[in-house]
Amino acid sequence: MAKKGSSGILIIGLAALIYLVARKTNSVKAINQYDLNEDGVVDEKDLELFKTVYGKTVDINNPLTVKADFNGDGFVNMSDFGLFIEHYQGRAQ
Ligand SMILES: [Ca+2]
Ligand SMILES: [Ca+2]
Secondary structure, three states: HHHHHHHHHHHHHHHHHHHHHHHHHHHHHHHHHHHOOOOOOOOHHHHHHHHHOOOOEOOOOHHHHHHHOOOOOEEEEEHHHHHHHOHHHHHOO
8 A cells, every 4th residue: 555655656746747847848949040140049130130139010022120029029129128138148058
């Protein structure tokens, strides 16, 4: 009886671990969207790029405006900046 109980806990623990790993994988994917210069980190270089297109309308001839429109509403504005800051990693990474 006691053994049955502990194996149940083990399965829950394993499920939690798989969930955490899956979550981590998802967040890595999400970060890539904000990595404007695609160097693997969302930092001040991406912020500099973001600033060059801030306030602009998305233009297919200017791929950076397409990338920086994170919420896809056709404009690079404060809403996109808010999303960018949420994913900003800075120099720590
Ligand atoms: Ca970057
Ligand atoms: Ca936008």
